[in-house]
Amino acid sequence: MAAGPGISPKAPGSPLAAMRSARNYPHLVARDLGLDLVDVTYSGATTAHVLTDSQHGEPPQVEALDGSEALVTVTIGGNDVGYVPMLCAAALPAPLRWLPPLRGMRDPAARRRDLRAVAEKxxxxxSEIRRRAPRARVMFVDYLTLLPPHGTASPLSPRDVDLGREIAAELERLTAAAAGTTGCGVVRAAEASRAHHAWSARPWTTLPSRFPVPIPGHTAPLHPNADGMRAVADLMVSECGVAEFRA
Incomplete structure (x- = not known):
């Protein structure tokens, strides 16, 4: 959600598997605030990839911190709970949705277990970002709203839409709670994008696909589009203030 898969152009020198855009919100914020950027966003990352685990040969993302940072942003947690994979599985043709692996992605009990576990993560x-970057302003950025607040969202079933809304609401709550507990700030992208969900007239995110994998030249399904990334960057700049970083 922070990497910007499918938003062209690709960030120069970034790993192909990261699907990292040169127009994701970290790039836009750095440009607006006049900051040098170290971007380690990586598509598919979990909290473990931020803290301890290698991802496709890349070190844990916190290893990029050296204590000199003025601003650190992080969007994480959705992959821990299978948020977008669940919605992508739900958008597949009906016979495929019930294949065992895909049915498991759509299991409410499993998603709720993962949500309970992600709070501590x-x-x-x-806490770890604050420890490694003690002088930085640390900002959690929650997830842009994907689903309409009310009604249906074809081709998803009402059951899957309800589960998706539940996951989104809990991720939003847990992100804010973690920020408060650790002395970090929070950019409330979910709240700002209620009217810009994927099914809206002016979406900041993309609709699901019957082929829920990134297609070259196209923004990834159920991910921010360029307008969404610009909106998140504007929220960040408004929250932080240009003067703070250009003084």
């Missing part, structure tokens, strides 16, 4: 992320 988000706190660990905030």
């Amino acid at each position: 988000l706190v660990r992320v905030g």
Whole structure:
């Protein structure tokens, strides 16, 4: 959600598997605030990839911190709970949705177990970033709203839409709670994008696809589009203030 898969152009020198855009919100914020950028966003990352685990040969993302940072931003947690994979599985043709692996992605009990577990993981992320970057302003950025607040969202079933809304609401709550617990700030992208969900007239995110994998030249399904990334960057700059970083 922070990497910007499919938003062209690709960030120069970034790993192909990261699907990292040169127009994701970290790049836009750095440009607006006049900051040098170290961007380690990586598509598919979990809290473990932020804290302890290698991802496709890349070190844990916190290893990029050296204590000189003025601003650190982080969007994480959705992959821990299978948020977008669940919605992508739900958008597949009906016979495929019930294949065992895909049915498991759509299991409410499994998603709720993962949500309970991610609360502590988000706190660990905030605490570790604060420890490694003690002089930085640390900002959690929650997830842009994907689903309409009310009604249906074809081709998703009402059951899957309800589960998706539940996951989104809990991720939003847990992100804010982790930020508060660890002394970090929070950019409330979910709240700002209620009217810009993927099914809206002016979406900041993309609709699901019957082929829920990134297609070259196209923004990834159920991910921010260029307008969404610009909106998140504007929220960040408004929250932080240009003067703070250009003084």
